Amino acid sequence: MPLESNARIAKELARHGYNAEREAITLLASAPDSAAAVESVVDHAPDDALRITADHVRTVTTDRPVSDTDPAPTGSNPSPSGAESPDSGSRSTHESSPTRNTDKSAPESPKGQSPVEIGGSSSNRGSDSASNRGSGSGHHADATAEGSDTAGTAEGSNTADTADAPHHGPDLRELEVGNDMTGRSTGTGEYADFVRTFRDRYERLSKVLRGRVNHRPAEAIAEMPGGSDAAMIGLVNDVRSTKSGHWLVELEDTTGTFPALIMKDKGLADLVDEIMMDECLAVEGTLADDSGILFADSLHFPDVPRTHRTGAADRHVQAALISDVHVGSDEFMADAWSRFTDWLHTPEAEPVEYLLLAGDMVEGVGVYPDQDEELEIVDIYDQYEAFAEHLKEVPADTEIVMIPGNHDAVRLAEPQPGFNDEIRSIMDVHDAQIVSNPATVTVEGVDVLMYHGVSLDEVIAELPEEKASYDEPHKAMYQLLKKRHVAPQFGGHTRVAPEERDYLVIEDVPDVFHTGHVHKLGWGKYHNVLAVNSGCWQAQTDFQKSVNIDPDAGYAPILDLDTLEMTVRKFA
The missing domain is CATH 3.60.21.50 (Purple Acid Phosphatase; chain A, domain 2)
Structure with a gap:
């Protein structure tokens, strides 16, 4: 049965225990009898080979159908795909393709073609x-x-590669994790593990916010005189609405908790809708006369800088x-x-x-x-x-x-x-x-x-x-x-x-x-x-x-x- 797709060729080689270069797959797919070409390449592959290369394919394929009994080609006969022989200094398909397909309105194609x-x-x-x-x-x-x-x-x-564009290939790749x-x-599920996790969350995200507000710890805000301007960064400990339609947001930092009242007429409703429990948030505003609550004027998320x-x-x-x-x-x-x-x-x-x-x-x-x-x-x-x-x-x-x-x-x-x-x-x-x-x-x-x-x-x-x-x-x-x-x-x-x-x-x-x-x-x-x-x-x-x-x-x-x-x- 013919191997009608590149992926099936790759799968057939994998069944024999081999990976394959992309160009090798292309050459096998271009052979007059792909199935016979695969069998021949597998039979002639070196004993220590783990990957089928384009050179392996070229040594066993010619312009005529390939069978297991065919001798390896000699001289400089071209490969089935039209690529030059190894002696002629050919480049891999990664290096030789000058353009990309730029037809963006093509219909979905049958299996094996461009979608x-x-x-x-x-x-x-x-x-x-x-x-x-x-x-x-x-x-x-x-x-x-x-x-x-x-x-x-x-x-x-990019819709086309220029003639002098860098070539494709493993040597040019850079990947780091x-x-x-x-x-x-390191976690064992103990209470102390959770404390460390949330402390680390607070410390790292509060650093992002400290450049935007004049932050004070919860215990320091509680000691400030009424009517003072104040700002606090904390993890959201609670969010609830009041009978009057305002919102009460309780923030927690490493020193304690402090409530902030967000008035419904402050134009912050859209932001309140986005608040989730346990996220890190900054609130700026003015302390009540008794210093027991912070009337919020603005909210800040850590966010991505514009x-x-x-x-x-x-x-x-x-x-x-x-x-x-x-x-x-x-x-x-x-x-x-x-x-x-x-x-x-x-x-x-x-x-x-x-x-x-x-x-x-x-x-x-x-x-x-x-x-x-x-x-x-x-x-x-x-x-x-x-x-x-x-x-x-x-x-x-x-x-x-x-x-x-x-x-x-x-x-x-x-x-x-x-x-x-x-x-x-x-x-x-x-x-x-x-x-x-x-x-x-x-x-x-x-x-x-x-x-x-x-x-x-x-x-x-x-x-x-x-x-x-x-x-x-x-x-x-x-x-x-x-x-x-x-x-x-x-x-x-x-x-x-x-x-x-x-x-x-x-x-x-x-x-x-x-x-x-x-x-x-x-x-x-x-x-x-x-x-x-x-x-x-x-x-x-x-x-x-x-x-x-x-x-x-x-x-x-x-x-x-x-x-x-x-x-x-x-x-x-």
Whole structure:
């Protein structure tokens, strides 16, 4: 049976125990008889080889059909793909492709061809206009499978590589991981552990706010004379409304608590709607005559500075941002995944050198009621084995970073360590880096904060719909950036593990904030930070129907690391 797709060639080589270079896959796909070419390459591969290279392919392929009995070619015959022989100084496909496909209105193509592109972030890079901050959400709904005139990347994104542009290749890559707590957990669940966690949260976030207000500790404010101007930074201990329609916010710092009254006629109602328990907040105002309460004039969140400037790669290179694969579920979209991995092997996808996966690689076991009725694979280890096989379809030279999610076999409490040794060994494909949730990945000068996103459920439940909803998940992400914490509220839906350090604080502002979990596609810019929720690879389950979740499945946001512009590709 012919191997009609690059991904199937990669899978067949993986079945024999080999990874393969992207160019090797392309050459095998171009052979007159791909199946025979694969068998021949496997038979002739050196005994110590772990990866099939383009040179391995060239030594066993000619312009005529290949069989296992064919002798290796001699001389300088060209390869089936038209590439020069090793003796002629040919360049790899990473180096030789001069242009990118810029047709943004192409319809969705059959398996193995380029898919439709949709949407794109705002072209006003660096601005904080309403159109910039709200761009992206919901555009996927207008895309059609055939003949659609879809929007392309925003103005300013690269549409062609110049002749003297830097070449693609592993030697040019730079990838560093920060804030990875895997193997560093110190919490035992004791009360003192929680005290240390919240003290660390307060100290680090209050530093962000101290440059904006003339902060005084709670015990010092209590000693100030009535009528004095005062400002306090603290964690929100309580929020409640009064009979008169005002709001009473109690803040707590390391010295005690102090109440602030926010009058309904102060124009702060919109900000009060955004307050969540346990987040860090600054309040400025005037003390009452008896110094027992602070009448608030203004509120301040730690927030992202409007002047934030983003990093950028010094060459044209891209990263695919995906999440929520859910292998093991009856509704895992294997065909869409294969179309995605097929595309990754095409010349058009050559710039995609990084794959960042934000959790829920597998469906898991016992995550929600009656989940066993929706499982195709019932054993958790078998689920990870199957996921690893699907991951082998990705080009072998792709740099992969993965974090866990709430369906994965790690503790539910955040931060989540990056799996135990047994599961890590199962997912040891293409030298993937498996780190904690959350973690910051610096990719060629671009800081990407990866967080699976369980707390988005809580943000969406607590805040008004216009500020946080499942249909526009990036707006809920804006709130986490504003609070500079990925899971500010304690004791609710999001479980928090106490550590000496609060790994959930967003101490350094990222350039890109990448989440998943809610199975909805949405993206936009907030104070120059690109927030992306990448959808999923799982069709609607019975459980999702029961809770009215209509997932956005089979989409892959592709991020230009040199411009921070984004194109969303549809594979379902």
